[in-house]
Amino acid sequence: MAKEGVLIFVPHDILKSKELVSYSVRNNISTTQLNTIVYSFVSACGRDTSKLNLSARTTHRYRASIMSELSLKNKDDWHPSDKVLVHWDGKLMDTLDSISTDDHLPILVSGDNSTKLVGVPPLPHSNQKGDPHKGDVISTATKQLLMDWKCEENVVEMLFDTTPSNTAQKAGACVSLKKELGRALFWFACQRHVGEVILSACWDCLKMEGSSGPTIMLFKRECSVAGVALGRKYASDVRI
Structure with a gap:
């Protein structure tokens, strides 16, 4: 055959x-x-x-x-939902020479039908912590992409982390974007970063170890002790 x-x-x-x-x-x-x-x-x-x-x-x-x-x-x-949420979060990325880094801003919008990455524009990189002008740069880049995708009128919420460039009362990206769009928007701060803000306030009040990174040594030590205790209990239960 x-x-x-x-x-x-x-x-x-x-x-x-x-x-x-x-x-x-x-x-x-x-x-x-x-x-x-x-x-x-x-x-x-x-x-x-x-x-x-x-x-x-x-x-x-x-x-x-x-x-x-x-x-x-x-x-x-692509057709956006009637009501969408806009989410942005800055990210340092290596350049082609792998020596320096550039600051990029991934911007997404999500609604009932889909989540869309509308762009990742580059931002002027500043070594100054809490740069007062960064919020305006973020809001301008965000509004431009929203207009390019014809969904600026559909935005009702903002999702962001709690850095000063986003949450500053006068020049933060959230305040600037609200002014750019000309209407009130719902603020939806990232839960993880909100927890960090509350935890850092407790740490400052108690004059305990400061948090300068994702790992807090006190938690690491306590988790290690708890893990050892749990391991010993499990071993004793197995022997029984």
């Missing part, structure tokens, strides 16, 4: 395929890896690979063009 197969036509510019480009980007496949996959597939089918355009530079140009088209289509096809 003869084995059945499928006869397909592979065009010379197969790497222009939107489906192929979208799949490779979602799965973090580089242009070189994509060329290798297509070359191996065509070669395994016993076909002439010289008729394909597998230049790395051409593949990169195809991908940049296709991704621009897909991003515009994605923006046009």
Whole structure:
């Protein structure tokens, strides 16, 4: 019995395929890896690979063009919910030289139907703690992206961490964004950071160890002691 197969036509510019480009980007496949996959597939089918355009530079140009088209289509096809929440959180990221870092601001909006990453704009990096101008920069970048995605009128809530650049009474990002949009917004502070603020106030009042990072040594020591005690109890129960 003869084995059945499928006869397909592979065009010379197969790497222009939107489906192929979208799949490779979602799965973090580089242009070189994509060329290798297509070359191996065509070669395994016993076909002439010289008729394909597998230049790395051409593949990169195809991908940049296709991704621009897909991003515009994605923006046009997306429709926000009637009421959405906007969430931002700054993140220091390594630059291409892996020596310095840049401050980026991921901004998301979420509603009844979906959560959408609307952009990750770069911000001017400042080494000054509690920079009074950072809140205005954050609110301006956030409003611009909301306008680009045509959802600025749908925003009713803000989700943020409790850093001074966000919560300052006069120049914080929350106050500035409220002024930019011209209406009141619900403040939804991150629960973890709210807990840190309350805990730091207790620490200051009791003149105990300050918290300068995610690990508080007092908690670490107490958890270690509790873990040892629980282990001993479990061991005694097993022996019984």
